[in-house]
Amino acid sequence: MTQSSQVTPIPKRATVVVIGGGINGISVFRDLSLQGVDVVLLEQGDFCSGASAALSRMVHGGLRYLENGEFRLVRQSLQERDFLLRNAPHYVFPLPTLVPIFDLFQGSFSSLKRFIGLGKGPSRRSAVMIKIGLMLYDWLSRKSRSMPAHKFVSGQKLRAMSPSITPDARFGAIYYDAWVRYPERLGVEMILDTQASCPDAHAYSYVGVEKVEGKEIHWRDRLTGNTGTITPDLVVNATGAWVDFTNQALAGDQANNTPRFVRGTKGSHLMIRNNQLAKALGDQMVYYENADGRICIAFNYLGVSLVGSTDILIDNPDLARCEASEKDYMLSALRFVFPDIDVAMDDIVHVFTGVRPLPVSDADATGRISRDHSHREQEPDEKRDFPVISLIGGKWTTFRVFGEEIADVVLKRLGRKRRCDTTDLCIGGGRDFPRSDRERQNWIDTVLGDLGIERQIFERLVVRYGSRAIDVAKFCQSGSDAALNEAQTYSQREIEFLITTENARSLSDVLLRRTAIGLEGGISQSLIEEIGDLMARVLGWSKTELDHHKSLLVDEMSKKHSIV
Numbered sequence: 001m002t003q004s005s006q007v008t009p010i011p012k013r014a015t016v017v018v019i020g021g022g023i024n025g026i027s028v029f030r031d032l033s034l035q036g037v038d039v040v041l042l043e044q045g046d047f048c049s050g051a052s053a054a055l056s057r058m059v060h061g062g063l064r065y066l067e068n069g070e071f072r073l074v075r076q077s078l079q080e081r082d083f084l085l086r087n088a089p090h091y092v093f094p095l096p097t098l099v100p101i102f103d104l105f106q107g108s109f110s111s112l113k114r115f116i117g118l119g120k121g122p123s124r125r126s127a128v129m130i131k132i133g134l135m136l137y138d139w140l141s142r143k144s145r146s147m148p149a150h151k152f153v154s155g156q157k158l159r160a161m162s163p164s165i166t167p168d169a170r171f172g173a174i175y176y177d178a179w180v181r182y183p184e185r186l187g188v189e190m191i192l193d194t195q196a197s198c199p200d201a202h203a204y205s206y207v208g209v210e211k212v213e214g215k216e217i218h219w220r221d222r223l224t225g226n227t228g229t230i231t232p233d234l235v236v237n238a239t240g241a242w243v244d245f246t247n248q249a250l251a252g253d254q255a256n257n258t259p260r261f262v263r264g265t266k267g268s269h270l271m272i273r274n275n276q277l278a279k280a281l282g283d284q285m286v287y288y289e290n291a292d293g294r295i296c297i298a299f300n301y302l303g304v305s306l307v308g309s310t311d312i313l314i315d316n317p318d319l320a321r322c323e324a325s326e327k328d329y330m331l332s333a334l335r336f337v338f339p340d341i342d343v344a345m346d347d348i349v350h351v352f353t354g355v356r357p358l359p360v361s362d363a364d365a366t367g368r369i370s371r372d373h374s375h376r377e378q379e380p381d382e383k384r385d386f387p388v389i390s391l392i393g394g395k396w397t398t399f400r401v402f403g404e405e406i407a408d409v410v411l412k413r414l415g416r417k418r419r420c421d422t423t424d425l426c427i428g429g430g431r432d433f434p435r436s437d438r439e440r441q442n443w444i445d446t447v448l449g450d451l452g453i454e455r456q457i458f459e460r461l462v463v464r465y466g467s468r469a470i471d472v473a474k475f476c477q478s479g480s481d482a483a484l485n486e487a488q489t490y491s492q493r494e495i496e497f498l499i500t501t502e503n504a505r506s507l508s509d510v511l512l513r514r515t516a517i518g519l520e521g522g523i524s525q526s527l528i529e530e531i532g533d534l535m536a537r538v539l540g541w542s543k544t545e546l547d548h549h550k551s552l553l554v555d556e557m558s559k560k561h562s563i564v
Contacts, residue, residue: 007503010204010219010228014040016410017217017232019209019246021045022052024373024394025238026187027403029203030194032410035419038200040230041191042219044208044239046509048187050317051240053513054354055396056269056308057301058285059084059092060177061141062395064295065371066133071140073372077397078141081178083423084397085146088430090466091186094147095179095299096284098162100169100337101127125289127152127171134175150175164280164338179285179299182464183396184513188502189428189468205505212250215385223505234410237390241317241355247390252383261376261392264315264355265366268322269308270330271350271519276341277305277334290333294367298334302516304349307334311366317355321559327351349521351561359392371395373402375409387413429466453477460489464515472497486527487517492534499538507532507553518561528553 018029021043029041043049061078062070084092103126134150151174158172159165180186191203210218216229239246241264248258278300285299298307310326331343361369373394379387389409394402400422411418426433434440444462448455453473461469476493484490498504498514510531512518517527528550536546 008202010042010207010230011040011202012229013231014038014202015233015414016040016236017042017230017234018236018238019043020236020238020240020242020391021047021187021191021203021205022050022238022240023048023183023187023396023399024052024240024391024402025236026190026203027399028236028238028391028406028410029201029403030190031403031407031422033194033198033201034422035407035411035416036198037410037414037416039202040232041201041203042207042209042230043203043205044222044242046205046506046513047191047203047503048184049508049513050242051354051356052187052396053184054267054269054352055180055183056267056297057179057181057183057306058095058177058297059180059397061137061397062371063133063137063175063177063287064367066136068368068370070370070372071136073370073395073398074137075140076401077395078137079144080398080401082141082144082146083400084180085178087425088180088186088427089435090429090433090462091181091183092178093181095177097175097177097287098158098284099130099173099175099287100158100165101125101130101171101173102168102289103127104170125293130173134173137175147176162280162282162286164276164341165286166337166339169337174284177285179301180396181302182516186427188514192502193428203503205503205509209246209249212252212384217250232386234386234413235388236406236410237388238406240357240391243357243390243392247378247388250384250388251381259376260360261390262357263313263360263369264317264320265358265369266312266314266320266353266355267309268326268330268351268353269306270322270327270348271301271352271521272305272307272343272347273303273349273521274305274341274343274347277338277343277347280338280341281305286337288333288337290329291336294333296330296333296337298337302520304520307331311356313366314355320353320355322351322353322561350519352519353560357391357393373398373405375406377409429468431467433467451477461494475501484527484530486524486530487522490515490517495531495534496538499535504535505539507535507549508556510535511553512556518557523557 015037016032016039018025018041021041029039032039059081061074061081065074138149153172155170158169194201206222207219208222210220215231218229220227237243237246243262244260251258281298281300285297287297290296307330314320334343358369363369374392376390434443447470451473458473461472465472475497476491479493481491481493502514504510504514511523517523532546532550
């Protein structure tokens with residue numbers, strides 16, 4: 001057995017087993033653990049490796065959802081957005097957003113029809129309806145908002161702000177939402193925080209549920225082949241787009257007796273390296289309509305430009321990948337709003353695709369399906385001796401409150417009371433992290449006096465880890481270190497820190513989620529070799545195991561990210 005095995009053995013018994021280590025499953029795991037419940041989290045891949053790694057990198061209230069009359073969802077999302085700005089200031093930041101507007105009144109009637117449930121798909125939105133929507137947006141966030149209210153600008157001012165934008169845009173609107181730098185890392189930090197403060201909390205990656213027999217869940221470690229059982233009092237199914245597949249496994253693969261809760265829609269995004277586009281976007285997001293009325297986004301992110309997204313029904317989330325037609329659609333939409341910027345297929349350095357776990361719906365268009373969250377409770381049956389609570393839907397932005405709501409359902413079933421809430425609980429490197437640029441520079445000055453590390457290097461670590469940069473820097477200084485040959489801004493000891501402290505068990509964990517190297521389009525064969533050799537040394541992999549991990553990474557890159 002190599003060190004790629006789990007750090008601690010999976011226990012035989014737990015009050016609650018959470019299946020699914022995406023952002024919502026992690027939130028339930030954290031909230032229940034903080035209430036004193038012993039919880040085990042089982043994730044079939046890496047933490048936050050599914051839809052939680054494929055969001056648009058926005059932390060937003062969902063302006064578009066107002067058209068569907070989902071006021072509760074928008075209000076809750078805006079509140080959670082503002083909580084995240086406070087609790088994760090190292091990763092979540094305000095995002096000025098520019099909306100080009102093409103018509104004064106045209107499209108108002110279609111918007112009204114969608115609002116009352118009579119619309120059939122997307123259509124263009126008028127200045128009048130966008131104004132009403134933004135006024136509602138500001139009003140719904142009035143109690144927690146820490147950013148400026150929206151404003152409208154003339155076409156002339158719009159083009160002064162963004163000269164490359166289409167001349168067909170007659171007006172512009174500017175409002176603020178937020179963006180998240182490293183969503184996958186935020187999930188991992190929540191797990192680390194929880195395990196540090198709650199000794200009975202245990203999270204395991206690459207562990208799949210094989211079957212259920214009475215009281216016991218049979219699991220299998222997908223990397224080592226180890227197997228075992230765990231007996232829970234209750235199970236939370238937080239597997240997102242895989243909810244129905246998991247419930248089928250929990251029901252002994254009795255598909256006909258398993259209700260269907262989720263219908264997924266695929267959302268793909270492009271990471272583009274194009275200097276013209278980067279210059280046109282600047283430091284703001286452009287939130288624009290394609291010619292068919294579907295909303296798209298574009299903003300600069302980690303040195304490249306993020307463009308998205310699609311919304312396509314899909315039955316099997318394992319088959320989700322960005323097809324050529326989706327790339328064509330997103331590039332066409334980009335040309336619609338930036339007609340003079342030439343973005344070629346070769347400019348795409350990375351793609352990612354996720355599946356939104358939306359509720360089963362008979363809506364005539366994917367945009368009409370609710371993005372709100374809910375749950376279903378299933379009682380014990382002849383196959384299993386424990387109840388199952390299934391999570392349905394949910395936006396990344398609302399993970400905290402969704403986890404809180406599910407925890408309350410579980411606590412009621414267990415006959416326990418809530419001890420605390422997470423409203424003001426800082427996450428990971430957001431703890432004790434300075435909020436303003438000035439405070440941050442003063443903090444860095446103070447810390448550097450104790451560390452003896454180059455300022456440029458430490459500032460880079462601060463961007464990546466927030467206040468945890470101190471721990472990373474100390475680890476890097478505790479042994480011989482050098483920059484990676486193929487990724488000069490990272491060091492060998494920094495990668496070793498991620499492997500040994502953040503449960504990175506595969507090459508893709510490091511290259512796609514613990515770091516942003518993949519999103520930045522920086523993965524090369526020589527880098528794979530370099531990181532692979534480093535991980536083999538730290539984790540004790542044999543040559544056969546190393547070759548296996550390389551093939552897993554290449555397979556994931558080709559299937560999920562269209563890169564071989």
